[in-house]
Amino acid sequence: MDLGQFAGDTTAACFWLSLAAGLAHARWEFSGQALPALDDVSVLLHDVRAISVEDLDCHTTSLFLRDSSVGQLALLLRRYMCCEPDGVLLRPSFVQMIFPAFAALDSQSDRRQLHHYKSWVKKLASKEYADELVILATAKALNVEIVCVPYTPESAMAPWVISRYNSGGGVPLPTVLLGNNDVHYMWLVTTARNHDE
Numbered sequence: 232m233d234l235g236q237f238a239g240d241t242t243a244a245c246f247w248l249s250l251a252a253g254l255a256h257a258r259w260e261f262s263g264q265a266l267p268a269l270d271d272v273s274v275l276l277h278d279v280r281a282i283s284v285e286d287l288d289c290h291t292t293s294l295f296l297r298d299s300s301v302g303q304l305a306l307l308l309r310r311y312m313c314c315e316p317d318g319v320l321l322r323p324s325f326v327q328m329i330f331p332a333f334a335a336l337d338s339q340s341d342r343r344q345l346h347h348y349k350s351w352v353k354k355l356a357s358k359e360y361a362d363e364l365v366i367l368a369t370a371k372a373l374n375v376e377i378v379c380v381p382y383t384p385e386s387a388m389a390p391w392v393i394s395r396y397n398s399g400g401g402v403p404l405p406t407v408l409l410g411n412n413d414v415h416y417m418w419l420v421t422t423a424r425n426h427d428e
Contacts, residue, residue, distance in 0.1 A: 232287060232418045237297040238305035246361035246409070247305035248296060249418035250369065250377070252287065253407030255279035255304070256420060259375055269311055275304040284420055312369055313356035319372045320352045320365070328371075329364050360414060363394065370396035376404040380419060382412040 234252060238244035255276050261269060278300035287301070296302045312319045319325055326348070333351065334343040355365060363379075370377045375398075381391035397404055408419035 232284075232420060233415075234287075234301065234418055235296050238302040238309065239297065241306060241309060241357045243358050243360045244302075244305055244309065245416040246365070247309045248301060249409050249416045250308060250407060251275075251279060251301050251304035252418045252420075253377075253409070254308075254373070254375065254405065256284070257375070257405035257407055259373070259405040261373070269307060271307060272304070275300050275307065279304055308369075308373075309356060312365070312372065313352050315353065315356075318352065318356070320355070320368055321349065325368055325372070329368055332364055361416070363396075366394075367396045371398045374398050374404060376406045377409065378406060379409050379411045379416075382410065 232252070234245065234248035236242055236245055238247055238251075241247075259276070261272050261276075282300065310318070313321075315321060320329060326345075330345065330348050333348050337343045351359065355361065361369075366377050366379065369375075377396045379394045379396075381393070383391045410417040410419050
């Protein structure tokens with residue numbers, strides 16, 4: 232299901248919209264004590280769960296979702312992860328985990344310094360697409376498993392590999408399934424269709 236690009240006043244929000252829908256569908260629960268910055272999450276999760284998959288399928292337009300409970304939950308999750316000064320991606324433990332990989336993504340990684348990382352996180356808060364580093368950090372921060380099923384282009388030499396991101400520990404976690412074409416994310420969900428259709 233393609234949930235679009237917009238959440239509130241942000242763009243390139245396909246990952247966050249898919250995450251919001253997936254968390255609600257997976258019956259993810261959050262601890263207000265563990266995640267105090269997400270005070271409104273319980274209400275929004277309840278509202279998103281009240282929207283059936285079929286209703287989302289019928290109404291999936293950027294305008295419908297932008298300010299809906301799905302869009303607002305996506306925006307809240309995005310801000311929690313990316314916004315200054317307390318965004319998860321800016322916390323020392325996450326910077327220590329993510330920054331070396333961020334720096335290594337450039338063939339001339341000596342040019343990618345901490346201020347480049349902080350600039351990237353600032354863009355992620357409003358208009359930058361999420362990448363694998365963001366997905367890894369999100370899975371760890373929210374204690375969920377995120378599974379990305381990639382679309383393999385016909386020109387690829389081998390099928391792209393399904394990626395699993397989680398916080399480790401080997402315990403079963405709520406799972407969010409995403410499709411990915413290397414830029415855009417979609418929420419993968421099975422729908423219960425009426426047998427009369």
